[in-house]
Amino acid sequence: MEPITILWADDEIESLQSQILFLESKGYQVKSFASGFEALQFVDDNAVDVVFLDESMPGITGLETLTKLKTSHPNIPVVLITKNETESLMDEAIGSQITDYLLKPVNPNQVLLCLKKIIDNKRLISEKTTTAYQQQFRELFMAFNNNPDYKDWAEIYKKLVYWELEMEKTDSAEMREILATQKQEANTEFSKFVTKKYAEWVKPAAADTPIMSHDLMQFKVLPHVEKGTPLFFVLVDNLRFDQWKAIQPLFAENFRILEDETYYSILPTATQYSRNAIFSGLLPVDIEKKFPEQWKNDDEQGGKNLYEEVFLNALLKRLKKDDLKVSYNKILTYADGLQLVNNIHNLLQNDLNIIVYNFVDMLSHARTEMEVLKELAADEASYRSITRSWFEHSALNQALKKIAGKNIKLILSTDHGSVRVKTPCKVIGDKQTTTNLRYKHGRNLDYNPKEVLAFKDPRQAGLPVPTVNSAFIFAKEDEYLCYPNNYNYYANYYKNTFQHGGISLEEMIVPIIKMVSK
Template structure:
């Protein structure tokens, strides 16, 4: 089987004079795409038809200069090697390029051998990249294991989770199944320890008796209400069931249109939609929602949707009129993007826009189950990125940016790929996911699920003294003895929420400020 040719994007307004260089590279096994401007180069990178391995970038070009294009490339693709090719040998220019994370530097005139050498040095061979990645994996594994042997607080758990995600996203450079298994084993061990720790400290967070992280019911007070008070147009975008690594993947694209400030917070447990989303939209714990709005909570318990009513309740502390606290279900079908944008800018509405992120993504290619794609994390993220570029969700974000609307983007819970089943027993209520059950006398094997026997200590409502909540550990999903095959077919290798894992609990939140175009052109 022939080796895959490395793809080179060469951006130079005088690229027609570099034909001999291009031919030289192509005879050495490289595929070169020449373009004449920075905008053309960015278009080639973003259209997604070809994935480039390296960029050769001229420094002096009409329109956007090389340094400007370099910054935009690194915002979108921070790991893509970029080599600056310039006529200037000024030290100041080199320092600026280095400060913008340039990977290589060539001074014109360059000969073809120089270009070939810098490409080889940066791209290396697959064996070298794999060896380097293995070395980094061993160090990462040791560092994380040391952390897991210590007592960690909520900030340390976030850092550890980020380290695991970063390593997860770099596994594409390692063609070694034993290392992949080592990574997944350590990730699973970390989730075990995280779950046990969280269950032990969570009631204290609910009681406010110890320092705690920002949680679902804090988001309105800490982010939404202050932004409304600033007088700037704002939209609240809730992409439910969005995991941190999945958000990192699409954020690279979002950065084209927004300046991004990232934060983290903790979901509620159980991380089921009805529990976490209700809290996010109202700014209250579920037990308090039930006490104050029992009829609405009763609808939630029956699987009904009262999100619009909950949004209006949550925005009571603001001075936004009742009728301007709007709610859109982006997953429900055709949503008029123009109508949303104009309602914000023209009418002063504050919309909450909700979508089940994975449901939207699954609709992109219904012939392929998400679980099947997820078995290969790299391929899954590549498909996710490709889908998002052409999605109506990104169309909405682009429109909001063009109208200079600030967007608060988050989710109420993440998701985890569920691969192992465990039976539950007893009579459960209607609201549950593949990883959550509640009701009177429900039960499961305690090795695989947390039994929340005192729900109010966890901020949860109760129907009777025997009400019990169960939230699963690690990557388990529920099965039922009488319908084992059906449950297995539905939940095995599917993305689920409702349990206790870092993937479901530690959540991203971003404040997206529109990028304003600079129209002061220098002629």
């Protein structure tokens, strides 16, 4: 392995011989120069791993050298060494993308520690992450085999997401594989738990149930509405908890996060069920009863999410909050996004502003169909990365930045998540059977009862009965439901795509985040 090469530029380089000899004794190769000009010429012609720059050199200063160096070699780490502790100098140096700075006189151990942070940082973090996860592995395993309730499952999932994000810092493919297996085992146990409990949760006046889609407005959004302080409730369709964690740092630049929580999406974890339940405050079976003209089942013609604002107004009236000044904004296109950016200040006049943003859902569907997106979002980490990149450059982020300094409240949530599917399961049905991959309803469904959660009477799941004798089935864990005809083609086509509608930690336990302006 080649030794690490350090370039050290200082007009008093002779006085630094003891530090240079110390570094060489530790296996580093040090090239020393008395001016910025010589340093720049050397970097242009030779490979360098780290540059140490004296700030106050004659001829060309350290900051001037730094600017030229970053223009031609932006990725080389640079440590500025200075006698000057003024804040303005530090600001200028940090703004010029220094990696670190040291104050004169420097001692050899300071220099060594600085190098370890720069050169060995990734390796040290990787080793620490691996060790820490190994210590938590048994604790997590015991947690999901110790009869957890719905609150425990939310905490288990948060911890698994935490480790999934931490594992991005490690090079250990083996540890990532162990974590993936543990998450798979957690999903197996979670699916058993939901299978056992779900019918109880959706019974009228059920006790000790999680906050679910139809409870969200009443218990997690409307209690925070306060006259004189506009509340923005932003619902990003199909945003998983790990995707929220990927974009959290971007929110944290402008907002203070007060609550970082989760709630449970109803089944099916699909937009026309969960989002209509959110804005109506009702389970789908009750939406159909109260709004027979507006409710559409999967097999009926027409848009399934056209009446959310109607449902919301009815909910506000039922809760005696119809005196609130409310706006409802649905962002489906790029033009809608630009309109939101231009109109965001006008929304400050309202008590409650609903913004439904439909990007992540489109991303998951497009990834199924488009080869280029399969490549870009090949796995969980890249799926998170695309979500972060989208949000960073989105109209939603621009709009929120425009009101970030105002006296507002912000609640971010979603209607459901998605799961990467890997295991095909055969289902036989008649022509009326729906085509969804994570749930189906229809008459005469034939399936393996061990592979799905089935409701022969959909009302037991809080769902309408689309046709007489129509049953609902839900895929668990990483399964997806395929018909026998052309089975191998569809099994291969949909394998490793992100789907929703069924039972998994990723689909059901989703973020609800409360923030205020900094």
